[in-house]
Amino acid sequence: MALTNHDLIELTAWRRKLHQHPEISNEEQLTAREVVAFLQDTKPDQILTGMGGHGVAIVYDSGKLGPTVLFRSELDALPIHELSGVPHASQVPGKAHMCGHDGHTTILAALGRQFGRARPARGRVVLMFQPAEETGDGAAGVIDDPRFAEIAPDYAFSLHNLPGVPLGEVRLRAGTVNCASRGMRIKLSGKTAHSSMPETGVSPMQAISELMPALPRLGRASFDVDEFRMVTVTHAAMGEAVYGVAPGYAEVWACLRTRLDSNMSELREAAEALVTDIATRHGLSLEIEYHEIFVASVNAPEAVEHLRQALDELSIAHSEDDLPMRASEDFGLFGHEASSAMFFLGAGEQHPALHNPDYDFPDDLISIGARVFMRVAANLLGEGSAPATQLEQELRGQA
Incomplete structure (x- = not known):
């Protein structure tokens, strides 16, 4: 499966809409609603809202036995006044998406659009739109939610854009990647x-x-x-x-x-x-x-190998340069629940740094990030198939 030009136009416009209406940690109620509304017509098999605060989990189920693969993005912005000067700049004084979480969320929305067209051949995909990453509350809240047991993943993957690295190149290693x-x-x-x-x-x-x-x-x-x-x-x-x-x-x-x-x-x-x-x-x-x-974000070797395989198959350059990083990232908690790994996607060598008031997520990364995650899902769960019938889902639940 591949995103069409029409998909990319709509996803880019949606990313910029999110950018204009940022909500900081633990206030992401409207952003969460926007995610659900945007993916409603993909007919997910399950939607869980209010996870760990305003988190949203959207599930695409093949109805057949197989692993559960979770892909995670963040919903929250930062309490920073934007000075980027872009036409889609924040309309909320003192708050802005200066870390690219609007872009990460859009990448997961791209996956939802594709899994709405064709479910994985087996297992389940969970799109986890997590709140409150910047304060470290979000992942803990999601995992502590009793409903997390319903979507307990076997694998968990995430990404973060990384200014200072050539656009579209990837940084990836096993072991500690964030302090x-x-x-x-x-x-x-x-x-x-x-x-x-x-x-x-x-x-x-x-x-x-x-x-x-x-x-x-x-x-x-x-x-x-x-x-x-x-x-x-x-x-x-x-x-x-x-x-x-x-x-x-x-x-x-x-x-x-x-x-x-x-x-x-x-x-x-x-x-x-x-x-x-x-x-x-x-x-x-x-x-x-x-x-x-x-907690430290520690990439599991097995999960890293799945990412490396996808990157190689897509001919995306990757190395272990620039890792680990001193900065922290609350995705590390998912590694306590599943075989997990995060990769870092270059935003451009001259791109403004994360948390700078002139930062804006590069829209070119939407298709790259989505392609990597889709390839990982295809390798773990098989090529897409038609959405599972209700009977198939019930049989899977009984098995």
Whole structure:
């Protein structure tokens, strides 16, 4: 099966529509509805909505025994004001698709259009339109949804566009491709005082002046080795914006990052011990919270081989260059449930970087990404066939 020129025109227009109406993490209600509406006429065998928040799972079932293959995209945009200047720029101030999730979603919609015309020969395809990737909530929410058991995949695949790589080339490797990370929010409480008598209070000033250089020093090893770990201080605030009050409260935010999940607990313990020691020495009470928790994304060798086979059959250039990446990606959790792999699709060597205000997803990648996923599905499930009858689906469920 192949997308027609008419398909590509409609898919491109739809991608740009999504781009104009971005919704950030955990707010993707209208985007989810748009996905369901766009694929309704493909007559899916099952539609699950509200998964992990606003996630949507659309199932195309052959009615015959075989593996379940899940393809995943993300629905959410970012809280960034767009400065791309394209005609289809965001119409929502302060929010924009600056990571390409609108394009990834369109690639999955292209699969839905093709599986609507012809089901796989065996097994099932699940198109998982996941919410809240940017905050790390989405994959966990989807997997924790009791209905996930209905679509439990044997294989899970995803992609992400990657600026800096030639357009249409692929980066792929087995093993870690994205780091584990978590946001550490440190709250230090003392006692405020009049600024003319700071000695009567307990200020966090000395504590945060120690913390901000000490936390990054917990990092170690080159990124080239599995022992790599990094701490980046991302925010600090102390007291009120006034001259008459000596502060009694402060916050420091830091991002902890490791190549392996097994090293994250060690780094977290070291950071907590450091913060506790400094807070205690300065007479401060301490509270620590964690946010935006991402496990490492680790590509399973078997799943990688299926992707490599598809790329070779399609004559798409690929290498292990630029991998792994320091950035995090919550697709890693699907690897705890299935044989999974993510590949990275070049967006152009001079293309604006992800999360930059002038970024826009290259529409040329829609057909490339869809072709790769379709070839993977064909290799695992066989060439497309007519939609399964209701009787065939019932027999499959009884088997």
